[in-house]
């Protein structure tokens with residue numbers, strides 16, 4: 001893809017819109033598909049998306065439509081940025097009009113029930129080969145990206161030449177993408193950091209300081225790497241931008257919806273109250289259960305995913321979770 005491609009972005013939320021800015025800054029024409037016509041009209045007519053990125057002026061090269069067929073007209077690549085748990089249903093609707101071009105997932109979740117990663121859902125629903133399915137994942141909080149603050153990320157595709165073409169497509173003055181062929185490692189890094197972000201948020205909500213959060217972050221990385229490598233990921237991916245990088249951004253930033261979700265749990269709010277307080281997705285609140293199930297299925301110990309699931313489900317409290325982490329049987333750090 002030359003840096004003047006036409007790209008369809010499905011999802012007019014925070015990340016779909018911010019990544020569209022990256023694509024436009026890199027010289028592409030972007031058409032966003034949004035599920036609400038009023039959001040599309042605002043993007044198209046006023047170049048703004050006040051529900052998700054207030055005070056950000058969108059480039060002229062971005063337009064929007066509610067019609068999936070118009071969104072993909074002449075598209076050289078398709079990007080998906082909607083919540084993971086409803087993605088299969090969305091994609092099933094869109095599939096009949098999608099052209100045979102590379103499809104890029106920006107989503108960071110694992111499907112409940114099937115325990116599939118989003119690239120696997122794309123493969124199942126569209127029948128596309130792995131040379132047409134890519135992911136972009138890294139420390140990319142949407143508000144900072146929309147402000148053009150410098151950041152790096154990873155474009156992963158089993159076919160390295162396709163990853164390189166997508167890399168060219170999204171390399172802007174503020175956004176630096178690296179390539180990888182480790183789709184699984186990037187996706188699990190992205191999904192798991194949300195769960196660890198919730199655990200860290202709970203520690204913050206309980207009033208604990210940096211020793212506690214650093215301990216949870218580090219054990220979170222160990223847990224992520226344990227599962228991902230058992231499933232075939234390159235361990236170095238977890239040390240990179242889509243692993244450690246994204247984990248640090250999410251767990252340190254008050255902008256993170258997952259960390260905020262955990263903070264509210266730590267302060268004693270219930271999951272239902274938290275859902276009622278925001279329209280934005282905190283993927284870890286669902287993926288804690290799917291990642292815990294995936295770990296169990298793989299025979300991997302996953303205490304953070306397990307305890308976060310318990311607290312989110314209301315069967316335990318944030319304080320009980322922190323105590324349970326300390327009380328676990330002692331062991332060697334690298335076990």
Ligand SMILES: NC(=O)C1=CN([C@@H]2O[C@H](COP(=O)(O)OP(=O)(O)OC[C@H]3O[C@@H](n4cnc5c(N)ncnc54)[C@H](OP(=O)(O)O)[C@@H]3O)[C@@H](O)[C@H]2O)C=CC1
Pocket residue numbers: 011012013014015016017034035036039051052081082083084086090106107108109140141142143279280281283
């Ligand atoms: N925000 C970020 O910083 C980053 C997010 N991501 C990942 O990107 C994905 C999308 O997140 P993000 O954009 O932040 O989410 P937001 O909550 O900001 O936006 C979600 C978007 O999806 C739409 N949507 C919600 N439910 C459905 C549905 N059932 N069917 C179709 N569309 C729906 C929303 O539409 P409506 O407005 O009508 O509700 C909205 O346009 C997630 O997997 C997230 O983990 C990855 C990197 C960074």
Ligand SMILES: O=C(CO)COP(=O)(O)O
Pocket residue numbers: 108138139140141142194197246249250255256257258259281282283
């Ligand atoms: O994935 C993200 C940053 O890379 C966004 O994190 P949150 O979904 O927790 O806001």
